[in-house]
Amino acid sequence: xxxxxxxxxxxxxxxxxxxxxxxxxxxxxxxxxxxxxxxxxxxxxxxxxxxxxxxxxxxxxxxxxxxxxxxxxxxxxxxxxxxxxxxxxxxxxxxxxxxxxxxxxxxxxxxxxxxxxxxxxxxxxxxxxxxxxxxxxxxxxxxxxxxxxxxxxxxxxxxxxxxxxxxxxxxxxxxxxxxxxxxxxxxxxxxxxxxxxxxxxxxxxxxxxxxxxxxxxxxxxxxxxxxxxxxxxxxxxxxxxxxxxxxxxxxxxxxxxxxxxxxxxxxxxxxxxxxxxxxxxxxxxxxxxxxxxxxxxxxxxxxxxxxxxxxxxxxxxxxxxxxxxxxxxxxxxxxxxxxxxxxxxxxxxxxxxxxxxxxxxxxxxxxxxxxxxxxxxxxxxxxxxxxxxxxxxxxxxxxxxxxxxxxxxxxxxxxxxxxxxxxxxxxxxxxxxxxxxxxxxxxxxxxxxxxxxxxxxxxxxxxxxxxxxxxxxxxxxxxxxxxxxxxxxxxxxxxxxxxxxxxxxxxxxxxxxxxxxxxxxxxxxxxxxxxxxxxxxx
Numbered sequence: 001x002x003x004x005x006x007x008x009x010x011x012x013x014x015x016x017x018x019x020x021x022x023x024x025x026x027x028x029x030x031x032x033x034x035x036x037x038x039x040x041x042x043x044x045x046x047x048x049x050x051x052x053x054x055x056x057x058x059x060x061x062x063x064x065x066x067x068x069x070x071x072x073x074x075x076x077x078x079x080x081x082x083x084x085x086x087x088x089x090x091x092x093x094x095x096x097x098x099x100x101x102x103x104x105x106x107x108x109x110x111x112x113x114x115x116x117x118x119x120x121x122x123x124x125x126x127x128x129x130x131x132x133x134x135x136x137x138x139x140x141x142x143x144x145x146x147x148x149x150x151x152x153x154x155x156x157x158x159x160x161x162x163x164x165x166x167x168x169x170x171x172x173x174x175x176x177x178x179x180x181x182x183x184x185x186x187x188x189x190x191x192x193x194x195x196x197x198x199x200x201x202x203x204x205x206x207x208x209x210x211x212x213x214x215x216x217x218x219x220x221x222x223x224x225x226x227x228x229x230x231x232x233x234x235x236x237x238x239x240x241x242x243x244x245x246x247x248x249x250x251x252x253x254x255x256x257x258x259x260x261x262x263x264x265x266x267x268x269x270x271x272x273x274x275x276x277x278x279x280x281x282x283x284x285x286x287x288x289x290x291x292x293x294x295x296x297x298x299x300x301x302x303x304x305x306x307x308x309x310x311x312x313x314x315x316x317x318x319x320x321x322x323x324x325x326x327x328x329x330x331x332x333x334x335x336x337x338x339x340x341x342x343x344x345x346x347x348x349x350x351x352x353x354x355x356x357x358x359x360x361x362x363x364x365x366x367x368x369x370x371x372x373x374x375x376x377x378x379x380x381x382x383x384x385x386x387x388x389x390x391x392x393x394x395x396x397x398x399x400x401x402x403x404x405x406x407x408x409x410x411x412x413x414x415x416x417x418x419x420x421x422x423x424x425x426x427x428x429x430x431x432x433x434x435x436x437x438x439x440x441x442x443x444x445x446x447x448x449x450x451x452x453x454x455x456x457x458x459x460x461x462x463x464x465x466x467x468x469x470x471x472x473x474x475x476x477x478x479x480x481x482x483x484x485x486x487x488x489x490x491x492x493x494x495x496x497x498x499x500x501x502x503x504x505x506x507x508x509x510x511x512x513x514x515x516x517x518x519x520x521x522x523x524x525x526x527x528x529x530x531x532x533x534x535x536x537x538x
Contacts, residue, residue, distance in 0.1 A: 040068035042077065042112040053121045054089070054099035055129070059137060059459045062095040062118050064109040080110045089120040094517060096459070098137045130388045130405055132381065133458050135412035136451065143204045145214040147334065148186060155194040157218050159187045161202065169205040176200050176218070194220040197399045216406065217399035219269045226395030227277055233300025234287045236279035236345075238272050238332075243304055248297055249319035249361050258306045258326055265332040275336055279305070281394045282342050285383050286349045289468050293475055295352040297321040303348060305341070314340050316347035318360050323348050339380050339407040346379025347372060354475040357482075365487040369442040370431045370449065370498050371474075377415060377450035378470070382463035384408030415454065418447035427522035431498045432490040448521055449502050456510045470509030474501070476536045484529075496524040504533035
């Protein structure tokens with residue numbers, strides 16, 4: 001988890017999280033019953049669309065329209081959704097279909113003795129398409145692969161990895177140069193030509209003929225980035241000399257022990273300027289999500305990346321001029337930790353928004369995470385999705401896009417595992433992280449918010465638009481909302497407002513009422529506050 005500093009004198013360092021995914025299978029589910037207006041009997045039910053084609057790992061929404069004998073549309077009736085083949089296509093209580101394996105399934109909606117079905121056809125995924133559907137909905141990946149060493153002089157590359165399924169059949173290594181070998185980790189290969197970069201595909205083979213693959217980039221040369229323009233006020237630098245950080249938040253001081261990243265962390269293959277360029281383009285995307293509505297401490301929003309030798313990972317320093325984030329040395333040794341860096345940048349931007357009344361300093365404390373951590377998760381995965389999907393727009397070659405994709409998919413797996421653990425533990429909703437306990441009681445809650453955002457974004461095939469709308473509602477933040485948020489108060493009233501705020505924001509983001517969905521996840525929601533928040537966007 002990567003955290004923004006929320007109060008003096010402690011900041012939360014990033015830590016590695018390893019959670020076991022809890023898989024649940026449910027063939028038949030019922031939707032929530034709402035108060036009905038027309039009490040007439042249901043004469044017919046129509047499921048739309050009548051046919052749905054989904055790529056493996058994707059989701060799609062079915063809806064059911066109920067009609068009375070008089071031809072009136074009926075609402076508020078509990079609908080029973082079932083799948084003829086839940087292993088192929090499962091269906092939720094709201095009609096959300098998840099494509100789990102190739103084949104077809106009939107998904108049926110039934111109410112009061114009436115029913116209708118849609119035919120779902122699950123097809124192979126589109127080659128090279130990027131998304132998080134596999135990580136969010138599919139069988140969790142057990143194969144992990146990474147570059148262990150690259151020797152430019154000998155042209156020898158070592159690939160390490162593992163598979164928790166522990167297959168006994170040798171892995172296949174397609175080295176990207178026309179050579180394919182079989183064996184186990186660690187795998188060595190000597191390239192004849194070190195004047196280019198390569199993409200290696202490692203395939204695991206399981207009993208029964210199943211396979212899984214992971215691609216990794218081998219960098220002999222600096223990536224062929226095309227430096228496209230971006231707003232200079234959102235530039236990110238990795239300074240060789242430590243700049244002076246000045247706090248803008250009373251009582252907050254810059255962390256002790258920060259130093260600059262010296263030249264030893266960069267090379268001809270991974271230059272300081274290239275990494276700063278990638279982070280600057282990411283910053284421009286994050287600013288655009290907020291419609292540039294951020295406090296500008298130096299007339300702009302220029303960020304610096306500094307090294308903290310004592311940190312376990314990365315963290316945000318949102319309250320200084322210049323805005324900064326700290327990271328340990330591993331972030332620029334080998335492939336950069338892009339997704340984590342996008343996450344900390346998300347803290348920096350969102351806590352400095354809106355410009356007229358920033359969240360930072362007003363939600364700090366034990367109740368900050370349902371906003372700050374959930375939003376940072378949304379930002380990191382939305383930005384990675386945007387930059388990988390539109391790599392050419394940002395001047396990114398395929399190997400860099402692959403590095404970003406792998407980094408983001410790994411963090412998406414953590415989101416999925418955290419959500420599964422939350423559901424498996426009985427959905428222990430909490431917006432209050434008790435400082436007297438060693439665990440973070442809010443972790444599953446804010447990860448569930450992030451997971452639901454990502455699930456809906458996958459469904460509509462868009463991240464930036466929904467997140468921009470989500471943040472548009474959140475940027476209506478004002479003193480009244482800050483008072484209701486009550487960050488220093490552990491009360492059911494404050495907790496309900498915090499949950500309602502995030503549910504209203506996501507509902508606005510996707511133009512869909514998500515209250516029933518979040519209530520099924522034990523989120524308390526105040527309907528009056530929801531209506532007020534939803535209609536507050538100018």
